[in-house]
Amino acid sequence: xxxxxxxxxxSFSMPAGIRFGIGIHRxxxxxxxxxxxxxxxxxLTGRHIGKSGIIEKITAALTEESVTWEVxxxxxxxxxxxxxxxxxxxxxxxxxxxxxxVGGGSPIDTAKAVCMLMTHxxxxxxxxxxxxxxxxxPGLPLIAVPTxxxxxxxxxxxxxxxxxxxxxxxxITSTYLIPKMALIDPELQTGMPKFITATTGMDALTHAIExxxxxxxxxxxxxxxxxxxxxxxxxxxxxxxxxENLHAxxxxxxxxxxxxxxxxxxxxxxxxxxxQTIGAVAxxxxxxxxxxxxxxxxxxxxxxxxxxxxxxxxxxxxDVSSLTTEQAAEKAAEAAFRLAxxxxxxxxxxxTGVTRDMFDDIIKGTMGYRMLAINPKxxxxxxxxxxxxx
Numbered sequence: 001x002x003x004x005x006x007x008x009x010x011s012f013s014m015p016a017g018i019r020f021g022i023g024i025h026r027x028x029x030x031x032x033x034x035x036x037x038x039x040x041x042x043x044l045t046g047r048h049i050g051k052s053g054i055i056e057k058i059t060a061a062l063t064e065e066s067v068t069w070e071v072x073x074x075x076x077x078x079x080x081x082x083x084x085x086x087x088x089x090x091x092x093x094x095x096x097x098x099x100x101x102v103g104g105g106s107p108i109d110t111a112k113a114v115c116m117l118m119t120h121x122x123x124x125x126x127x128x129x130x131x132x133x134x135x136x137x138p139g140l141p142l143i144a145v146p147t148x149x150x151x152x153x154x155x156x157x158x159x160x161x162x163x164x165x166x167x168x169x170x171x172i173t174s175t176y177l178i179p180k181m182a183l184i185d186p187e188l189q190t191g192m193p194k195f196i197t198a199t200t201g202m203d204a205l206t207h208a209i210e211x212x213x214x215x216x217x218x219x220x221x222x223x224x225x226x227x228x229x230x231x232x233x234x235x236x237x238x239x240x241x242x243x244e245n246l247h248a249x250x251x252x253x254x255x256x257x258x259x260x261x262x263x264x265x266x267x268x269x270x271x272x273x274x275x276q277t278i279g280a281v282a283x284x285x286x287x288x289x290x291x292x293x294x295x296x297x298x299x300x301x302x303x304x305x306x307x308x309x310x311x312x313x314x315x316x317x318x319d320v321s322s323l324t325t326e327q328a329a330e331k332a333a334e335a336a337f338r339l340a341x342x343x344x345x346x347x348x349x350x351x352t353g354v355t356r357d358m359f360d361d362i363i364k365g366t367m368g369y370r371m372l373a374i375n376p377k378x379x380x381x382x383x384x385x386x387x388x389x390x
Contacts, residue, residue, distance in 0.1 A: 008217040012265050013175070016144075016155050018257065020184040022246055025057055025145065028183060029065030032098060036180075038141070041069045042096035044087070044111045046076065049103045049147055054188055058102060058145065070094050075107040078169075078279060078286065080162040084110060084124040088117040091140070100143045101179075104200065105151025105160075105286065108144050112159040112177040115139035128163060128170040129370065135174035144179040147188050149239075149252035150200025150287050152207055152260020154182035162280055168365060169280040184257055186249035194240045198343035201236040201252055202291030204228060205336070207259035209294070211266030213301060213308045213376045221266035224258045229315040231255035233335075240343055269375035270366070271297045274384060277365030284352045291345045292352065296387050298333040304377035309333075349388065359388050 019031065032038045041062055045055060050073025062069050072090055076083055091099065091114055101111035113124045116139035126133040144154035153159075157178050158171040192200075208228035211221055235251035242248065274297070275289035302309040309329035313320050316335040320328035337347070346352050354362075363384045366372070372379055 007219065010216075010218045010220070012218060012220040014155070014261050014264075016178050017181045018184060019181060020254065020257075022187050022250065023185065024183060025185045025188055026061050028058060028061040028100075028143075028145075029063070029067050031181075031183075032062065032067050032143070033065040036098070036141075038067065038098040040094070040096045041067055041098050041100050042091050042094050043069055043071045043100045043102060044075055044114070045071070045073050045102040045107050047073055049073070049107070052191060054102060054147060057188070058100065070096060075103065075110045077106045078162055078283070079106055079110045079113075080164050081123060081125045081128075082164070084113045084117070084161060088114045088124075092118065096140075098141045098143060100145060102145045102147060104146065104148035105153040108146065108151065108153040108179070109159040109161070111142055111144070112153075112179070113161060113172055115142045116159075116172065116174075116177060124161060124172060125163060127172045128161060129173065130170070135172065135176050138176050142179040144182045145188065146182070146184065146253070146256065148192060148196060148200040149189060149249070149256040150203035152204060152256050152263065154179055154184070155257055155260035156264045160276070160286075167280055169276045182257060184253050186246055186253045189249050189253055190244050190246070192243060194243070195344075196287075197240045197243065197252070198236070198345055199285065199287035199291045200256070201232055201239065202294060202340065202343070202345060203287035204252070204256040204259045205232045205236075206271050206290040206294045207263040207268070208232070208255070209298065209312055210269040210271055211259070211262035212312065213305050214267040214269060215374045215376055216267045218266045221262045225262040225266065226311070226315060228255040228259040228262060229312060231258070233316040236339070237342060267374045268371045269297070270301070270372060270379050270384070270387070273366040273369030273372045273375075273379070274362065274387065276369065277362045278354060280365065281358050281361050282352065282354045284354065288346065288352065291340055292347060292349070293387070295333050295336040295340060296390055298336055299330075300383060300387055301375065301377050302329040302333060308376075359385060362388060
């Protein structure tokens with residue numbers, strides 16, 4: 001067809017199975033025993049979830065089906081190499097045949113790396129991006145039970161880990177890291193505080209948007225990204241204000257998972273390049289950093305693919321019917337700014353402890369981010385400094 005754009009070649013994968021439903025965690029023991037034939041579970045979580053009552057719900061479901069279990073509730077936010085290696089030793093001694101990661105992105109990322117080490121020698125540092133070893137085979141089977149709606153880690157092939165020796169955050173990336181199953185239960189997310197709901201939800205929105213505008217054209221991933229953006233646009237405010245609203249929680253839980261599928265296939269961009277570096281340099285939580293940076297990076301990227309940003313504006317509920325494509329594209333960033341303000345998320349770096357004397361290190365780290373190459377606009381050091389200054 002004359003004037004039509006040729007579609008790029010692409011590949012799409014989603015090897016993790018999904019079980020989704022309100023109250024579905026009660027079936028976990030039956031799933032593990034009857035469908036997967038596991039005998040002992042190592043439940044990996046953080047201290048907050050360990051004290052929340054959620055773990056008791058999980059263990060009750062396992063006990064009902066005579067699946068034995070052991071709980072490790074010392075996973076930490078933003079895990080470092082030393083944390084992974086230490087937990088791997090605990091898991092090895094447990095003799096469990098399956099790991100259940102319960103929590104947000106950090107416990108799930110921790111579990112991915114720890115499971116990998118059950119079948120690979122050395123420290124997890126050896127397997128970080130650019131290091132000496134690669135993941136060559138499956139690790140111990142992993143079931144992911146997210147209690148936040150944001151990271152999408154339950155569907156992805158990466159585990160983000162901090163290397164404190166070099167003050168950087170890097171990923172171990174392999175399809176072998178993808179959980180065997182993601183069990184998504186909105187009921188387990190009702191206790192999430194407002195701020196965590198807001199920042200993790202904006203994290204999921206970032207995943208969907210960056211995937212959709214990536215130059216790694218993928219029409220199948222785009223479908224997942226679109227649905228995620230629409231769900232977040234209609235439900236994140238409700239979920240933040242009324243944490244017990246199961247309809248809104250279900251929308252956000254599904255959106256997070258869909259966005260995870262989208263970015264596993266479509267990739268990410270400058271938001272993650274900067275936020276991952278800020279996390280290492282200034283120890284700002286990943287979701288909060290993404291939420292803060294997203295509108296500024298959208299504004300920078302919009303001129304590179306205005307048609308796509310016009311789509312995003314529409315999916316976020318903006319009326320762009322009387323606007324040019326370029327004007328409509330600008331509305332996408334405005335919608336993200338307004339959303340962050342309404343959710344009371346910091347909109348300036350100084351509110352998170354980032355100072356101007358950190359900028360050079362942040363810029364250097366961002367320029368080394370491997371997915372910067374598929375950002376819709378070619379990003380220079382000057383671009384990153386502009387975003388940080390604004």
